[in-house]
Structures are given as C-alpha cells and as structure tokens.
Amino acid sequence: MTPAAFDKLYDVVGKLLVKKSLRQPIAAKCRLFLTLMYLAHGSSHFYLSRLFRMGVSTVRSITQEVTQIIWNKLCGIYLPEVDENSWKQYSNEFKIQWNLPNCCGAIDGKHITLECPPKSGSLYFNYKKQHSISLMAICDANYNFLAVDAGAYGGNSDGSVFAASEFGRRLLRDELNLPSPCALPRSEHIIPHYIVGDAAFPLKSNLMRPYPGRNLSLTKENFNRRLSRARRTIENAFGIMVARWRILKSPLIMHPMSAEHIVKSVVILHNFVKQHCGSQYAPRGFADIANEDGDVQEGEWRKLVEPMASVSAGIVQRGNNAARSAYDIRDLLAQYLLENKIP
Structure with missing residues (x-):
C-alpha cells in the first residue's frame, strides 16, 4: 500500500x-x-x-x-451491489480478456484455516483434516471481488455454502440483476448471462459448470478448457489476496467470529488497494496471463503462496439435478466455443 x-x-x-x-x-x-x-x-x-x-x-x-x-x-x-449495467461491463471484460461471451463472473469457495474452536465438534472440520471457515466469493475478469460470504462451517461443501449464502440464493432464484439473454457474438443463438464455477456447483441456466467425467468428446473437452480459463480469475483473486495479506497464510488462532471479521476486512482491502495502487499491488505477470496461443501462463503469486484449499469435486453434494434447459444452454455454448476458436 x-x-x-x-x-x-x-x-x-x-x-x-x-x-x-x-x-x-x-x-x-x-x-x-x-x-x-x-x-x-x-x-x-x-x-x-x-x-x-x-x-x-x-x-x-x-x-x-x-x-x-x-x-x-x-x-x-x-463492494457495492452490482446493477445490470455493471454486469454488462463485467461480461464485456470476460469476452475481451478470456474469450468467453455472456460470462459475468467466476465463483469459488476456499477454506480459511483456524485453530479448533472450543466445543465445536466436527462443524469446522474439513476434508483436509483441518478446522476452517468457508469463504465464498464472485470476482470479475480483473480479479476484483464482486460478492463475498464468509463464516460458514468448514465442514460444509461448496454447494451447500453457496445455496445458504445470500448471493447464492439470489442467483438460484434469478434475482441477481443479471442482464437479459442476448445473442452470442456473430451468432443468432440467444443464451442467458451466467456465472462460471467448478464441479462443486449446480448446473443452472445462469450458472455454468464443466462437463463431468473423462474421455469426453472434443466439444465437451474444449468447453471445459475454455471454462477453466475464465474460472482461473477467481483462483487468482484468492491467490493475490493471500500473497499480499499474509495473515491468511497461517491458521487464525481466534474465535470463528473474529476470524470472519479478519477475512472480510482483507477482502475489502484487496479491492481498495487494487483500485488505488493496482500497478504495485498486482503488476502484470503477478496473476495468470494468457499468451498469443490461448495457453495460460501461471502468475508470480504461485511462487509466493500455495493456492488456498478448496472443496474436492469428489465429495460435493449430489442430487443437484439441473433443468433440461440448463443442459441445452451448456450444449449450445459448447458447440459455439468449438466453432469459434480463440483468436
């Protein structure tokens, strides 16, 4: 700073x-x-x-x-509430920087490790065999946080934390002020605007997740790769934050409520410092960048800190059956991305 x-x-x-x-x-x-x-x-x-x-x-x-x-x-x-015009701006940034049209943000959840709270049982005990609280966040294409939810039990999966969070409920109810569906560039196909997440999140018309399984078709494999490129933004946002605010590198030895205050202040300071002295806070090359071939080169922050622990896709809650329309939208977007390579 x-x-x-x-x-x-x-x-x-x-x-x-x-x-x-x-x-x-x-x-x-x-x-x-x-x-x-x-x-x-x-x-x-x-x-x-x-x-x-x-x-x-x-x-x-x-x-x-x-x-x-x-x-x-x-x-x-x-960290104000995002209106429709702001979502349009974020969508345009994802299209320009990460070649993913109609994408408005990336979402993920991370574990903030802390000392075992007294009389907490297994509530805060996560799959890494550590005690933690969860931090759920959405970021834009420039690694700024747009919405956060901190303090959930570390033993919960990303999907359950997301469903219990305020912006998660609003997204699932389609009350997040996302722009109206529009046509993909150079195409007549109209799809909704959406947020991208990993396999821990449910598939919805406004929430895209990768295709599951192995030995996927070329169309599905290409979609997962393009989705992963855009979803890296939230991983980089977390990585930059931890590299600059190193209180999060070690377990927080305090009550979970106090830890929540620490985490939320670090999130807002990340946005504040990035806006007012971003060239020093996160210079070019500090975060992942895409080269001319479309491949992603890892940023310098990965040499300073390890990526924060996330929920394994193998233990996420099952039973999040998506509507047929959500599958159709993902298939349509996957076909479009295959036909429109990264320039």
Whole structure:
C-alpha cells in the first residue's frame, strides 16, 4: 500500500478510530497502521505488542475493532451491489480478456484455516483434516471481488455454502440483476448471462459448470478448457489476496467470529488497494496471463503462496439435478466455443 493509498484509507475511516480518554489515547493513524501491518505480514499479537510497546490484549482489541470498521465503512463503496449495467461491463471484460461471451463472473469457495474452536465438534472440520471457515466469493475478469460470504462451517461443501449464502440464493432464484439473454457474438443463438464455477456447483441456466467425467468428446473437452480459463480469475483473486495479506497464510488462532471479521476486512482491502495502487499491488505477470496461443501462463503469486484449499469435486453434494434447459444452454455454448476458436 502506497502512502497516498494509506492517507485515502485514513480519510475514510480515521474519524471512527479516534478515541477519547482521560489518559492520552493511542493515535488513530497508529491504530490503523498497526492493523494493516498485522494483516499484511501476519505478525502475531505478541510480536506487535513488543514492536509498538503495547499490551497483547490492547493489540488484539485494536485489530478486531479496526477490521470491523474497515469492513463497515468500505463495503458499500468497494463492494457495492452490482446493477445490470455493471454486469454488462463485467461480461464485456470476460469476452475481451478470456474469450468467453455472456460470462459475468467466476465463483469459488476456499477454506480459511483456524485453530479448533472450543466445543465445536466436527462443524469446522474439513476434508483436509483441518478446522476452517468457508469463504465464498464472485470476482470479475480483473480479479476484483464482486460478492463475498464468509463464516460458514468448514465442514460444509461448496454447494451447500453457496445455496445458504445470500448471493447464492439470489442467483438460484434469478434475482441477481443479471442482464437479459442476448445473442452470442456473430451468432443468432440467444443464451442467458451466467456465472462460471467448478464441479462443486449446480448446473443452472445462469450458472455454468464443466462437463463431468473423462474421455469426453472434443466439444465437451474444449468447453471445459475454455471454462477453466475464465474460472482461473477467481483462483487468482484468492491467490493475490493471500500473497499480499499474509495473515491468511497461517491458521487464525481466534474465535470463528473474529476470524470472519479478519477475512472480510482483507477482502475489502484487496479491492481498495487494487483500485488505488493496482500497478504495485498486482503488476502484470503477478496473476495468470494468457499468451498469443490461448495457453495460460501461471502468475508470480504461485511462487509466493500455495493456492488456498478448496472443496474436492469428489465429495460435493449430489442430487443437484439441473433443468433440461440448463443442459441445452451448456450444449449450445459448447458447440459455439468449438466453432469459434480463440483468436
């Protein structure tokens, strides 16, 4: 984060960080800087207490309070509800950058590892044999988060977390303000706008997932490859976030509710910093890029951090029977992608 970006962030949240006390309170800028250092470096509360000459409990209370303020003040600005015109813009970006028409975003869920909460049983125990909370998110073609849901039990599958989230329910009910169906470029075929996800998500007319199985036909194999190219955006968004905000690299030793506040503040700070100093935060080559042949070259962030754990497609919930129209739309899109190669 550049000094200019820090000052802009302080202008937004600074008034809420000012404390009044009979003794001289900790300065608002110091409280903000301490919290950003905690999130960016993943330093322990004990280390920061020695560095800033504060008590461990004071540092802990500052980080928890400031992260909540950051989320509450910035979410309406840097993570607003997306309207139809914005979805059209995101769709155009996916078409230009990832050669996937009518795609408005990519969705995925990740595990945020934490220390075993007391008396939680197996609620937070995931298939990686770790305790975690789930982070579900949608991103655009430029790795900005459009919607997030954090705090679900880590033992749940992506499909169940998605169905229980607010934007998941709205997407399944077709209440997400996605643009009206339109014709594919250079074609008379009209299909809805949609979000792309992996095999953990149900197939819907506005939610495309890859074809299952092996030894697929050329049409289906090509569709899965093209879908995977666009879906990489959400994996890169998570990867960039963890590489820059390293608090998420290690298990969070705190109550799940406190961990949720940390995660949500990191998500909103990702959007904030990327908008105000994106060339330094995520320079070209830091995320995956597509070369002239259409092949994807892995980004630099993969050398800094491992991809966050996701739910294995082999353990997702079954029984998500799609409507016949959803299969028809996927088949139509698959045939179109086969006939229209990446330029």
